[in-house]
Amino acid sequence: MVRFNMILLLTVVICALGVVTSQHRARKLFQALEGEQERARQLDVEYGQLQLEMSTWATHPRIEKIARDRLHMVTPDAIGRVVTPAAPAPVKKAAR
């Protein structure tokens, strides 16, 4: 009887330690997750800022100024234009 009780006690102790360990590990993992999520948020913020920066560099007035003044580009007149049926897509691409 005593032996049986001792075995039970030992089992209980082992289980209790197991609970503690798993809880600890869960918290560790949770912290890691939390850290990664924070990093994701940071990157998201940075992405937003970079997007903002990009659209600031890509404003139409700036593009026009560079095209005209630095690259000496001109708008082709009506004679110099060829319109293809699938025109919208290339035009938009060229605008970026």
Place this chain on the structure above:
Amino acid sequence: MVVRRRPQRGHRFTESPVLQLALQGWRSRMVGLMLMAAFLALVARGFYLQVINNDFLQEKGDSRYRRDIEVSASRGKIIDRNGDMLAVSTPMKSIWAIPGDARTMDASQKQQLAALLEMSVRELDGKLASDKTFVFVKRQVPPETASRITALKLPGVHDEKEYRRYYPTGDMTAHIVGFTGVDDKGLEGVELAFQQSLLGRPGARTVIRDRRGNIVEDVGALKPPQDGKEIRLALDSKIQYLAYSHLKAAVESNNAKAGGAIVIDTRNGEILALANWPTYNPNNRQHLSGAQLRNRAITDTFEPGSVMKPFTAALALEKGKVRFDTVINCAPGRLTIGNATISDAHPHGALTVAQVIQKSSNVGTAKIALGFPAQEMWEMFDSVGFGQMPNLGFPGEVNGRLRPWKNWRPIEQATMSYGHGIAVSLVQLARAYTVFAHDGELMPLSLLRLEDAPVRGIRVFSPQTSREVRAMLEMAVQPEGTAPKARVPGYRVGGKTGTAYKIEGGVYARKYIASFVGIAPISDPRLVIAVMIDEPSGGAHFGGDVAGPAFSQIAGGALRTLGIVPDAPIQVAEAPLGKGRL
């Protein structure tokens, strides 16, 4: 007991006579019972606190490690139809202080803080002199600066996350996009109109923190943060830029006070561009004046003048009163109704209905207008949207002024036929022209990009009538018309000029509003473009000379941007080399 100096023999402790006193047994039992009762009382109290009424202790315990934290949500972006950014929020910090604690900073700490915040020490002292328990030292501080301030570990100085709104396109789209205040609340334009959808709703979570302040576990209910919705406008930033820059050029070259331009896609009523001049930079709103803030195209009404004539002609065609080529005698360029006289800027002889529009004859239009009852004319004006809200959902929209037909006098009916005695906004005017562009249907306008679902208009005129009016509008930009300068190389376009006197204090002043509303291309209309220039004073004041060239530039650029196939044979002499803009 006898006390002796030296006892002869000591007796054992247990034999002490004191201990051998025979006490009554109930006394010890009594003490035992009392102790037992006290112990039971403790157990009962413990049971009560731990099991039955455990809220209080639970709360006390939780408060040692549980924290409710707010999860911030950002305001939605505003983007144009192609996804280009028009307004975006980015996180900033605001630095706040508890003045009582912060005053304990020493001089060098103060200097450091002031230097980081780009303010003088005196200014900083001024803020900290407050006897409140909370003051903002500086708002909208870049996050890097804020983290350097936090690293100084100054007493009583704290930071808080907030958002700042940026407008990359700046003054170009200022009127349509609007702006927000520091508290992320929309104050103007789309920011105000769509405040409810743009607004982010912060969430909350309950967490367990350990001794070092790390979050170790999520407990309790989670309320996820809701970021504001992204608003996709119908605006095309490229066409917007064209409209804005050409409008600006037209206002400046004509030495005018102000101007407005609108570009509408006639297929579904989307507003592709809406520009005003003067404008402002929404990123830096110091020294703003009312004139800069005004969204003229939507909130200002004016007497449109001759741009109204095609509506009168369309009504006459629709009712079968006249045909395209019915001849109307406009000589001698004057018409007296009652005691008022209508005159033409340039006297004409006999003109066909089409020529009346082409040459913009007031006399001819008035004669056509007097051919039908006031009610019919009112109904037509009403059905193309004059005197009604354009229903864009935009702040500050106006009805314009269309008086009830019952008290129209004949002279008023005549002047209204050519656009005086009626007040409209530029957006109403542009919308009304969609009836000619969309085969007789009035299109509802939309600020937001529409999905590909077809939009149904409201039929006002028959397709035949609208085709005939389009032909008249095209004649108006021919060399014999009023607006040869509105032509676009490579495309067939049409439109109507307007030159109206301004009303100041109830009387007509010698100041003008020059306007042009046009349709392009005529063979398969895609765009309606309305341009209005307020008080041109650079010599020219006719709509065809002032607003016409701006229309031509905007239309040419927009048609090219949209990739619309030219529908006119190229006329070599008319293509100005390298004059167009991007």
